[in-house]
Amino acid sequence: MESRRGPLKSAVPSNIVSPVRRCSRTACGRPAVATLTYVYADSTAVLGPLATYAEPHCYDLCAEHSERLTAPRGWEVVRLLDGSAPARPSGDDLEALANAVREAARPQQRAAEGGGGARTADPMEVARRGHLRVLRSPDN
Numbered sequence: 001m002e003s004r005r006g007p008l009k010s011a012v013p014s015n016i017v018s019p020v021r022r023c024s025r026t027a028c029g030r031p032a033v034a035t036l037t038y039v040y041a042d043s044t045a046v047l048g049p050l051a052t053y054a055e056p057h058c059y060d061l062c063a064e065h066s067e068r069l070t071a072p073r074g075w076e077v078v079r080l081l082d083g084s085a086p087a088r089p090s091g092d093d094l095e096a097l098a099n100a101v102r103e104a105a106r107p108q109q110r111a112a113e114g115g116g117g118a119r120t121a122d123p124m125e126v127a128r129r130g131h132l133r134v135l136r137s138p139d140n
Contacts, residue, residue, distance in 0.1 A: 021054060023062035032060030035067065045071045048080035 021032040038058040046131040047066055071077045127134040
């Protein structure tokens with residue numbers, strides 16, 4: 001097929017354009033992980049997970065630049081959590097987990113000592129924690 005300028009050439013993929021979106025900061029070539037949007041009416045900068053596609057008035061940022069982001073004086077930064085990303089455990093989470101493990105070990109200790117408790121009406125019940133019951137195997 002020909003046009004006025006000559007034969008049409010088929011599109012050739014370019015190695016220059018990367019399918020990975022890059023950080024919008026000048027001279028930063030790292031991959032983008034977050035999208036920054038400004039809400040001028042509320043004097044708010046909203047930093048959230050990487051948008052599905054690039055918007056003209058949004059800025060894609062790498063991990064380093066998104067962590068170091070600051071807003072102008074009088075502005076607020078709102079950081080939206082990515083629901084797909086694993087949450088980092090806090091000290092409270094680790095303490096709650098340790099307490100749950102300790103509590104789970106207690107009914108077994110009482111059952112081993114022979115003090116199954118007065119709440120066990122079923123002879124097959126070995127231990128109880130809240131609404132959960134540990135039952136003895138029918139073979140024993």
